[in-house]
Amino acid sequence: MGSDEKRGLQTEDIGFAVLVVLISLAAAYLLAPYFGAVLWGVVAAIMFQPLTAQLAERMDGRRNLAASIVLFGLIALFVVPTILLGISIVNEATVLYQKITSGQIDFGRIVQQVQGALPSSVRRLVSEYGLNDFEEIRRQFGSSITSGLQTVAGRVLSVGQGALSFVAALGVMLYLSYFLLRDGDRYGEMVRTSLPLHADTRDSLIQNFLLVVRATMRGTVVVAVVQGLLGGILFSALGIEGAVIWGVLMGFFSLLPAVGTGIIWVPVAIYLFAAGNMMHAGIVVFCGVFIIGMVDNVLRPILVGRDTRLPDFVVLIATLSGLELFGLNGFIIGPVIAALFIAVWNQHRDRRKAKTEVAEGSPVPVQTEAGAAKAAEEAVAHPS
Template identity: 45%
Template structure:
């Protein structure tokens, strides 16, 4: 009855059960643990150099690295988020009071639109301009209301926010300090060959670093450039639109164009030709080049994934996992491709041996 095979199966069942239970326990703090792991992977090379310089004083090296993360990552993100919430609340109030009327802007575009565009809308079934105007106004109002509500929600749930923030910093410290030993234990427990372990772990860390590094740099540049050109052209809420463009730039290929292209069209159709021309030229030759030149260099080169795979996996990740998905999506795609490459190589080896 109590055979070794039965004991092995019982142990594996228990191992699966406690692993699932542990993941279930971590789910309330999934975001905190996830970003602690991402930041630990990104800053591990710096931490290792610092550890060597400090004579292997692990606690001190982890603490200094944590301070660096606070200064160059968390503090700027916090300040930008506060600015976004303030701008969003201001835009929401202006829409409610009628100071900003996006429906009127849309009506101005349609009034100045050439006949061929109106005919195209007719053929597409978009003949009810009033309905489209209401949809546009209500959509922008809901978006601004969402930002304003979350600004209030963060203030009301400050305790929960600081708890999650504290957990992230706490986990990050120990991942920096003990990350190498933890990674070694995980590799040891994986039932794979050493070659497969090295390949997959290397791909995992490389994709995370490349994805975060590349997307954050591209988002920061496109958001900053977009906000500056909007400010130069006198568009209200330039910091807010810059932040929105930065967020949308996480979507490869389209990104910031979802914001500046409609604004440029509005300028052209309402007689502000030079503003529209400047915005189109700046969007194509400055904002667009940041995406077309830097993203393939920073993301595609290191991940060794085709651009279309990066695009689809990023979009799918954002839909399924929210903001965390811009990292999770490409990581899953890279591991998928790597696993199949390893499988194909392992199947090819026996064939070669048989031929020999």
């Protein structure tokens, strides 16, 4: 009789576990249309909930007011500038597209100027590989740029046509951000205690998740914004067409460790040099190397800390794969998945090591749940 009850209890437990998985998958499917909005709402809460808690403490515990102040600050600092930037990109993309189609911007002539400025030995090498067919270059390169601008305009137009969906997604993000800013610590504790993991493993993975999200936002987004802003200002000051678009592209490519902003400013400097504008070419090279390029070396270690950084090759692969799979959201999702992958396998290695030490008779320290929680808190307070 006891064995039957035990078997029935096990069957019920398995059934409940299956139910939990199915309901969780159904909830994820339900949230899929607003996945990006939910993601950015969670990211905003992770980044600014500690600030909200400090502000509420100084306001005698008025968490509603504190969350409202932080939320309005986020709208003013991030949401509004992003919308204005999108409008500027559309305007510049339209102007560039019109100049390319009308022939005012001739890529064949640009390539010919660059080739004319090359040494004779390099020109012979270019000729041997058949790269002196300027009409073909103009057609291929111009077609690529034109299709790219059409894609940008088409995406923005689709956003405009789906304005209701965009407004709904923005509303979901801000609404979720408000409640997570106000009650994020309570919801976080609910999630933490609900995870079916050992205390030390659970707390370690949660801290890895939080550290990577904060490191990605501080050390990647801030650096990208600063580098893109400096690049856009530089190109605008030099009178280069499409300064806003080039600045945005520099910010985007700064997300990729092995590529960086040089993929934009180096060709521009080469063109200015070939066109005989030595001063502007020198300014672009100087600013690209010693100002824009140094931002990454100076800001990233300060904002992130060397101990929390993933290897550059992991960041590159995870970011590219994340962007390919999840779009713009992927530059957060990719590194987070990579970091959790490394953390899980580190936990697996530590557990195997501990079992080996137990089998060999070595004393293994036992960590209680309270001790694990304290260690996790210290890891957040002193990540480096």
